[in-house]
Amino acid sequence: MAIPELKFKFSYVPPSVADEGHGKIVDFINHVMLLHHGKLDNFELRIYLESSRNDVDRWILLLSRKLVKEVSLGFPGGNHYNVPSSLFSCQTLRRLNLYGCILKSPSRMKGFNSLVELDFFDVTFTNETIASLISNSKQLQKLTMLRCDGFHRLYVCAPNLSDFYIYSRCDDIHFDNSPKLKDAYIALVPTATGVLPINHLGTSTHRLELVLAGLHRVEILFISDYFLKILAACVAPKKLRTTYHHLRDLSLVMNFANSKGPCTGLSPEIDESQNAFPNEEEIIFPELKTMTLRQFRGINNELGFVKFILVNAVKLHTMNITWDDSVGFGSRRALVLQRMMQFQRASPTAVVNYLG
Secondary structure (H helix, E strand, O other): OOOOEEEEEOOOOOOOOOHHHHHHHHHHHHHHHHHOOOOOOEEEEEOOOOOOHHHHHHHHHHHOOOOOOEEEEEOOOOOOEEOOHHHHHOOOOOEEEEEEEEOOOOOOOOOOOOOOEEEEEEEEOOHHHHHHHHHOOOOOOEEEEEOOEOOOEEEEEOOOOOEEEEEEEOOEEEEEOOOOOOEEEEEEEOOOOOOOOOOOOOOHHHHHHHHHHOOOOOOEEEEOHHHHHHHHOOOOOOOOOOOOOOOOEEEEOOOOOOOOOHHHHHOOOOOOOOOOOOOHHHOOOOOOOEEEEEEEOOOHHHHHHHHHHHHHOOOOOEEEEEEOOOOOOOHHHHHHHHHHOOOOOOOOOOEEEEEO
16 A cells, blocks of 8 residues: 555544543554555644554654654644654654644754754754754755743844744753844744843844844744843943844733833833934844734833834834824823824834734
């Protein structure tokens, strides 16, 4: 039997299924795997683990001999599966999707030579495991990490990485040798409540420059408030060495109302008397075209940030501002709009839309 794709989806079977019923499922998969001959392009498994861990280990061992290109393993129900080291023998892998797994790299892991896409959901691994996996998979282009844990610092060294998405418990990220990164979604959840991470990258100023320099070619960037808080804890230099020539779309989640929040370190103070544009070499966002602000209340920190964007985005086309529900129609909105009308714009085509 030579079939290019094998997909077993039994995730709808509840954990309370009878042992006999679960055994029949395992026997069926065993039978199919033994009858299959030749190469296998795609293997997908969605199953409650129950007592089948050893069987899954055996199936993965068989995959390493079939030159498999895509593997997707999912284990619902909360019982995480310890991925065996034999998975790393699948050197023909181009796409790997893991859900509900524990991943431990062998002592001499070589990564995956052909891997272009990694997709993790609810996966547990250490700092060393994920860093080694990323840096030793030289062809990696897309990395997604959703609700993962077990690590607190992420080191990304991926020369071909273009798309990066993370929503996980993590305290710090450092990008190194990722010159092709274009789309980055960075939403971190603190591993310890109320505690900022220890600086592992030297002085605070040096750390800020290292983190931001790794994003210098991004075109689409989303940053959550916790990662901004980490950046704001750094000592901001008078002038950044990095200019974002390629950035087109920027989304930031910021708590401007908190005087101890990210805006304190990253948002400039508003100066009504100063409207001069920066020199050409000092413009930070030369390609930024769209900007969105939500829950806008018109406080000084927010106004200062808006002004900063308007004078540094020479190609800005649209800035969308959605009012917070707490700001009703009336004199307060009128006063804020009056102040913003005085802000000069580096882009002659910039349009500010007020919504809500």
